[in-house]
Amino acid sequence: MTKKNADVDSVDPVARKPDRGLKATLSPLRPLLPYALRYKRTIVFAFVALLMAAGATLTLPLAVRGMIDHGFSADSAGAVNAYFGAMIAVAATLAIASGTRYYFVMTLGEHVVADLRADLFKHLTALDAAFYDTAKTGELLSRLTADTTQLKSAFGSSASVALRNLFMFFGAIVMMVATSPKLAGMTLAAIPIIVLPLIASGRAVRRRSRSAQDTLAQASAYAGENLSAVRAMQANGAQASTTARFTRAVVAAYDAAQAATLLRAFVTAGAILVVFTSVVVVR
Missing domain, CATH: 1.10.287 (Helix Hairpins)
Structure with missing residues (x-):
């Protein structure tokens, strides 16, 4: 591989690697982890909010079941307000946790993308002048702006939703095993x-x-x-x-x-x- 090709690959590694399955698809995201680890406090807050949102989502059907089973029976008609209150409390917890998770996850994504753009621009300015004889400036600008925005979506909101669904999956399996x-x-x-x-x-x-x-x-x-x-x-x-x-x-x-x-x-x-x-x- 020539030096020029190596420079091109270093600028856009994702677009030039062949698809070799899930491992090859996720491997380009690994260099982003050091950027995210710079903001450990944000990660902790986002993780706690994610756990709370997943737990509230799993608890909400139980609250609805309790309200239906006991809230409308003649023997416990006086407790209907308590069951409704419990369901509202669970829903409020879910709403607050989901909003908090979204805020911290998107903040983390913005931090990662900002640092990545700065490092990418620094790398572009250090490339040999011969690289720009064939490289298209407009395409480089698109990689610097639009593509990094796509990474923010993948590393930010999409990753958090995937983790939340993973936690909910294992939690739902445990609840299903306990039930039937x-x-x-x-x-x-x-x-x-x-x-x-x-x-x-x-x-x-x-x-x-x-x-x-x-x-x-x-x-x-x-x-x-x-x-x-x-x-x-x-x-x-x-x-x-x-x-x-x-x-x-x-x-x-x-x-x-x-x-x-x-x-x-x-x-x-x-x-x-x-x-x-x-x-x-x-x-």
């Missing part, structure tokens, strides 16, 4: 049938999303190059051809994003259908 071991066993047996197709579909969605992001970066690079040389473009009367080419690039970016959105919509619909169908079948 047979039903819990049937549910666990159905999980691989449900999850494996969703994992495969998720990889396809990631590939489409990456393609859409790359296409948008190319359109931004083309616009940046022509706007920086607008005098030469106007002197040669190339406004119409330049506009037409940029329009085609924008349409291509739209088509790529639309394809990713459509695939994501099908995955979401399929996940909901499979989950609720499995609940009916298990019953």
Whole structure:
């Protein structure tokens, strides 16, 4: 590998590595961990809020069950206010914990992205001048701004939701085993049938999303190059051809994003259908 190619890979390692499964997909996020560990207090607050939100979510059905089983019976009609109060308290805990989790997680994501952008710009300024003979400034700016924003979403809100769902999964399994071991066993047996197709579909969605992001970066690079040389473009009367080419690039970016959105919509619909169908079948 030449030095120039090595520089290109160091700027955009995610877009140039082949898809080698889940491990290869998650490995590019590992360099972000040192950035996050700079803000340990924020991580602790977010983790505590996440645990509280997951616990409240698991407790809420119990509060509703108690209200239905005992709150409306003739023998305990006087306790209906207490059961309603307990349900409201659980809901309030869930609301406060969810809001707190969102605040700290997004704050952590903003910190990580800000530090990453600063380090990436420092790296770009240290690259050899020969690198910029072939690199497109507009594409580099897109990587510096738009792509890092995507990382904020992945490392911030998406990661916290995944952790919350993981905690809720194990908590729900424990509660199901305590309620009905047979039903819990049937549910666990159905999980691989449900999850494996969703994992495969998720990889396809990631590939489409990456393609859409790359296409948008190319359109931004083309616009940046022509706007920086607008005098030469106007002197040669190339406004119409330049506009037409940029329009085609924008349409291509739209088509790529639309394809990713459509695939994501099908995955979401399929996940909901499979989950609720499995609940009916298990019953």
